[in-house]
Amino acid sequence: MSSKEWPLWEIFIRGQHGMSHRHVGSLHAPDAEMAMKNARDVYTRRNEGVSIWAVQAAAIVASSPSEKGPLYEPSKSKIYRHPTFFDIPDDVGAM
Numbered sequence: 371m372s373s374k375e376w377p378l379w380e381i382f383i384r385g386q387h388g389m390s391h392r393h394v395g396s397l398h399a400p401d402a403e404m405a406m407k408n409a410r411d412v413y414t415r416r417n418e419g420v421s422i423w424a425v426q427a428a429a430i431v432a433s434s435p436s437e438k439g440p441l442y443e444p445s446k447s448k449i450y451r452h453p454t455f456f457d458i459p460d461d462v463g464a465m
Contacts, residue, residue, distance in 0.1 A: 377426050379405040383413055384421040391423050399424075 376398040382391035394413045399405035405424035413419065433441055 376400050377428065379409070379424045380427050380430060381405075381409040381413055382423040382425070383409075383419040385418055386420055391421065396427065402426075 377400075378396055379399055379402075380396050381394050383394045384391045397405065397408050397412060399408050402424060406422060409422050409424050410419075414422070
């Protein structure tokens with residue numbers, strides 16, 4: 371990265387009616403404070419967000435789809451971790 375280029379930030383917004391943050395885009399900013407201000411101005415113009423996450427792209431670590439088998443294989447033997455065995459009452463809402 372050039373010393374004149376600002377870091378890339380990935381922006382996640384939690385909407386008014388959503389329960390989780392979703393990726394909405396990227397922007398360049400010199401620091402976290404400016405990334406938050408720019409994200410607010412660019413991605414919440416219509417008052418659609420209640421929470422913003424700004425994460426430096428260089429800090430994100432992701433798995434590769436080609437690693438799916440070895441990465442998730444150990445969880446196949448732990449079916450008790452999946453909520454498929456429980457009935458959740460409708461009045462509980464989303465979990």
